[in-house]
Amino acid sequence: MFRPNFSRGPLKILTRWLIFLTIFKLSSAINNPDIEGEALLDFLHFLNDSNKQIRDWDSHLVSPCFSWSRVTCRDQHVISVSLASVGFSGTLSPSITKLKYLVSLDLHNNNLSGSLPDYISNMTNLQYLNLADNNFSGPIPAKWGQLSNLKQLDLSSNDLTGSIPMQLFSIPMFNFSDTHLKCGPGFDQPCDFKSENPDSSHKSKMAKIVRYASCGAFALLCLGAILTYGYHQMLRRTREIFVDVSGEDDTKVSFGQLRKFSWRELQLATKNFSESNVIGQGGFGKVYKGVLSDNTKVAVKRLLDYHNPGGEAAFEREVQLISVAVHRNLLRLIGFCTTTTEKILVYPFMENLSVAYRLRDLKPGEKGLDWPTRKRVAFGTAHGLEYLHEQCNPKIIHRDLKAANILLDDEFEAVLGDFGLAKLVDARMTHVTTQVRGTMGHIAPEYLSTGKSSEKTDVFGYGITLLELVSGERAIDLSRLEEDEDVLLIDHVKNLLREKRLQDIVDRNLKSYDPKEVETILQVALLCTQGFPEDRPTMSEVVKMLQGVGLADRWADWQQLEEARNQELSLMTHQFVWNDETTLDQEAIQLSRAR
Known part of the structure; x- marks a missing residue:
């Protein structure tokens, strides 16, 4: 019978039990x-x-x-x-x-x-x-x-x-x-x-x-192809969509043209969707780097076909809805393409790729993220989420917020990507083993247990992303078990903060940083990742706290609440140990009597 070593501390043991039970639950749910x-x-x-x-x-x-x-x-x-x-x-x-x-x-x-x-x-x-x-x-x-x-x-x-x-x-x-x-x-x-x-x-x-095959027939085919191409070009020009939306400063921002691409255009742009052009892959499909005929670099996201109800018309309606969400910290949709078997989105190409790439996947000679850039990313992402939650109508919930979905433009400004993808693919599509869309370690507990998401699930994911920015580590890392450390990044950070080991939290690749600013971001992160959604701040409150407004009082309340919960967990754990040992003693007495 497995007996946990409670000398390591009741909270850590209980956390590991919860991790084990979560993995077991997710695994056993599969056919x-x-x-x-x-x-x-x-x-x-x-x-x-x-x-x-x-x-x-x-x-x-x-x-x-x-x-x-x-x-x-x-x-x-x-x-x-x-x-x-x-x-x-x-x-x-x-x-x-x-x-x-x-x-x-x-x-x-x-x-x-x-x-x-x-x-x-x-x-x-x-x-x-x-x-x-x-x-x-x-x-x-x-x-x-x-x-x-x-x-x-x-x-x-x-x-x-x-x-x-x-x-x-x-x-x-x-x-x-x-x-x-x-x-x-x-x-x-x-x-x-x-x-x-x-x-x-x-x-x-x-x-x-x-x-x-004959020369005459071939000539007719070529002529027909030319006429068809010209006809579709004319249709495309007449069907271009123009929309005006309110920006974050309430001034009118012209979105311009939402373009409907032909399959052939994107096929040529990506060199027939060559695998050498793949720059990303996930539950939605693959992303290809492409170059349009006017030399514009694009990212072409080819969605896997899930035979969604509604077909092309529903897809186009969703695309138009998402295209209305325009903000400097959101990835702009250039256009789309649909055929009977394909659904494709076209975005601007981000030369500096993603935050996750810059934190963990750099090639020799490439530039990482210094502390001022990480701080800008934290603010830019917060502004983007605030816009989605509080200025869009209807509001948009991202549901998969993580460093890999935060892109970086030419100036290393944060650009939030995939914020509308949940509307365009099967909501059951996921990187984890439940019907919840998201990535393990970033998913809010209430979303994981009920499947119901809200803007507070995004706030939780944002808090985990802040921890990634500071530490450079992944949200969940099973290899830490071998070093007798917490698997979840949030628990790992809490433990180090409790021991006042700030330097052990900060990414070793950072040459210099402001300890006060690091503390501010860590405090905001932990406020965003509280277990109950009603305890988490809204994104507008997050923006203010990043600037130091209202953070001190809220942090003091969090510390008191955390201490009370730790004491309650400790009592529950000791009760569990007592019950476990009592059961074992009774089993031993029965075995002794049987002899």
Whole structure:
């Protein structure tokens, strides 16, 4: 029987019990939680990760949705696995078929070998499959033609031979270039081409060209394409949307044009949605760096297709609603694109990427964040949230506030991103193992337990983000267990503050900082992360407290409340210990009598 060591302190032990119970609850809520995790571990074993690039796939964590990198979940199931450019040198394993809900599998740019297996045809939900730039050999299994939901297939740059199943030519996007494949029965020439048609019919473009090939027909097709393009350009100009909204200073700010892009424009901008252009990935899909025809740099967010009710019209209504939210600390929406199978958002490209990147993922020679910049980020994010909560009508709740969603413009000013994404994708889509949208460690306790969000859930996430800014650490880090420290960043900071170890909280990468300013931000952070939502301040109050207005009194009240709660928890913990020891003594007496 597990007996916790209570000599470490009652509050810390109780916190660890709560963490354990939370993880257990999240894990046990999944249908067959061990199947997907074990399948991925077996799949990784066959891939041969000799360079040990994937280190956080932990068999001790039952659910891969909890904290595994390169894995995306929805509805408590794995839907995307992205393992491109890792350096694998093994083969594919049939265990991948145990991921019944998998939508996207990306293994391009590795050194995988062997034949393409038949069992892939059993993955009926698969929509995106990228095995390009590997060493696969042999033919494409005929059974792959059964992949009726497949929208994108890339098998380029492999040593493949034989004929391509004709059913695969009906896929909207495919790439068979740089292989030894032949087009199909009756064709001896290599099939060295790719399709870029997002709305292809069941008859592929290649099949049509083969069947109707003649100079006259080809000329007519080209003429039709030119006329169609001109027609859509005219429609786009007539459908541009203009809106005026109130800015933070109540002056009219012209938003300008919300542009509806064609699929072809974004395809060219991102080099056919090349994996080399991917700059981010999450539960929503992938983000690509792109360059428009006028040399404007953009970030193209390609949402995974969840077959939401309402279709394109509902998506466009939501886009227009979100486009009205205009503030200097909010990421501006440039435009969007919809087809029968795609939903895409277009934003300005942020050269300095995100706060999370600048805190933890810098490459050699890149600039980190000094203390004045971190302080500006804290203020800018607060202003952006204040606008969403108190000046937008209807108000907008972010629901996934974290350092990774705070972008940095050319001047390193904070720009809050993804603030409207919850409206555009399935609300059940998540990085955690519940139907709550958000990231573990940033989710307010009432949101996690009830699924109901409010502006106070954003306030909680903002407080955790302030702790990230000061410490440079993640909101939750299981590796701290090995050092007998608190897993949750909020508990770790509280413990260090209690011991007056401010220097151990501050990020070691900071060369200099103002201790008084650090204390102010930490106090605001802890006020924002109180357990009960009614105790947390509003964002307008947060802005004032960051400036020092009203902070002292509120902090004094918090300290008294925290002390009272610690005493109550201590009493509860000691009561638990007494009951536990009494039960053990009774069991020992019964065992003794049995002998």
